[in-house]
Amino acid sequence: SSSTQFPFYKTCLDTNAYKSQPEYRKMNAAFIMLTRNSELSDVVNTMNSIESHFNQWFNYPYVFLNDVPFTDEFKDKIHSLTSSKVEFGTLSEVEWEFPQDVRESFEFFESIEDQGDRGIMYGSMVTYHQMCRFYSGIFYKHPLVSQYEWYWRIEPDVDFYCDLTYDPFYEMWKHDKKYGFTVLLDELYWSVPNLFRYTINYIKSNKIKLGTLWKLFTYNYHILDTQDENLDKFVNYEQEIQHKISEKIAIDSLTGKINEEGLQYLINRATSKVPIMEDKFENEEYNLCHFWSNFEIARLDVFNNNVYNAYFKFLEESGGFWKERWGDAPVHSLGLALTLDLNEIHYFRDIGYRHSTINHCPKNSKSMDENSYFEAEPRFKRKRPTYDTPVNYGIGCRCKCPKRTGDVE
Ligand code: GDP
Ligand code: MN
Numbered sequence: 001s002s003s004t005q006f007p008f009y010k011t012c013l014d015t016n017a018y019k020s021q022p023e024y025r026k027m028n029a030a031f032i033m034l035t036r037n038s039e040l041s042d043v044v045n046t047m048n049s050i051e052s053h054f055n056q057w058f059n060y061p062y063v064f065l066n067d068v069p070f071t072d073e074f075k076d077k078i079h080s081l082t083s084s085k086v087e088f089g090t091l092s093e094v095e096w097e098f099p100q101d102v103r104e105s106f107e108f109f110e111s112i113e114d115q116g117d118r119g120i121m122y123g124s125m126v127t128y129h130q131m132c133r134f135y136s137g138i139f140y141k142h143p144l145v146s147q148y149e150w151y152w153r154i155e156p157d158v159d160f161y162c163d164l165t166y167d168p169f170y171e172m173w174k175h176d177k178k179y180g181f182t183v184l185l186d187e188l189y190w191s192v193p194n195l196f197r198y199t200i201n202y203i204k205s206n207k208i209k210l211g212t213l214w215k216l217f218t219y220n221y222h223i224l225d226t227q228d229e230n231l232d233k234f235v236n237y238e239q240e241i242q243h244k245i246s247e248k249i250a251i252d253s254l255t256g257k258i259n260e261e262g263l264q265y266l267i268n269r270a271t272s273k274v275p276i277m278e279d280k281f282e283n284e285e286y287n288l289c290h291f292w293s294n295f296e297i298a299r300l301d302v303f304n305n306n307v308y309n310a311y312f313k314f315l316e317e318s319g320g321f322w323k324e325r326w327g328d329a330p331v332h333s334l335g336l337a338l339t340l341d342l343n344e345i346h347y348f349r350d351i352g353y354r355h356s357t358i359n360h361c362p363k364n365s366k367s368m369d370e371n372s373y374f375e376a377e378p379r380f381k382r383k384r385p386t387y388d389t390p391v392n393y394g395i396g397c398r399c400k401c402p403k404r405t406g407d408v409e
Helices: 015-019 037-058 072-081 106-117 126-137 168-174 195-205 237-248 260-270 306-318 328-337
Strands: 029-034 062-066 086-090 150-153 158-160 179-181 184-186 218-220 284-286 289-291 296-299 345-347 353-355 358-360 374-376 397-399
Touching (some): 029 037, 037 158, 072 086, 150 168, 168 296, 195 284, 195 306, 289 328
Parallel strands (some): 029 062, 062 086
Antiparallel strands (some): 179 296, 184 289, 218 284, 374 397
């Protein structure tokens, strides 16, 4: 199916009519957020945004997780923002901490400190490493989460710009989609220098039959870059590779966000006849792309399956979650590529999204036609389809639907 490349709908729907279609069913799904008590005001921002743009019509439940108990103040505030069911969970030591022998070792402290010294982003924060490990291989097994079949991951400090008047879980199910994203990013090389080597190692030793998604995240530089004889002579080899890839896939040089042309380039390549080098891999590299995982709408079994669980176990045993600063985003992306085909992925280009300083505005998407309800203020519109697109700090992307009586602003 080609609908990876197209939104499920381009216009506003009447949500009551949508929900009364005989074939519609509410899915076994929930919002999932790991967060801290101290982030309450940013959590409120996210919830107000998702409630007013989507959940006031669809009423999906929430699961909040924390490494310490949520305060009554936190819980009361959350309940006041939604009429949906909300559950709060506290993570156990096994779920949140590194294994005891690891966290008490000298090597552990030394490695975390060293990453700080080397300027690895978040590298010096033990809790950040824990968070990445948790989201990589543990969240989907938490009992409050695993009761569901689908989840939508959210974070504090998120804005959803657009009204979403259909049910993304239902549409994904209907169209045989298993994982949905809205932003594709370029990873910082030095946070994952050995992740790909371990991934290849796992694939080889377990004879994994890869999905076609694999080609979205990898390239074989002998096949793809034969025209470039100069590559080997660069001193800073890895960074040069990163730079080359960046140029090819049209990455926003400031945010690392991969734009529409970049995604199209990757999809074209992934669907081209370049073979997956199942048993060779010698010339294959990770292109550093990954789905930005603070937004995910997916089936839980894309992770909770034998191949991915064993992959996580293998990565955990390698120590990469603390010897390096492997993010859950690249781990998810490569891990999904072990089993999924490209056509099982959905690009939610119609979901306007901002988190921290990176955003996605549907109007910037070529495939959203002029007649759709998406609007962007002129200064938000992308001027040039190149990787030096100016950063927009989330201002001015709006997608309005006609309001109905009773709708919450
Ligand atoms: P970034 O988006 O990569 O900058 O990472 P964040 O700092 O936003 O962390 C990702 C998610 O994990 C957010 O929802 C945070 O609230 C949550 N998180 C990160 N560290 C901790 C922690 O130490 N404890 C708890 N409870 N949540 C955390
Ligand atoms: Mn975040």
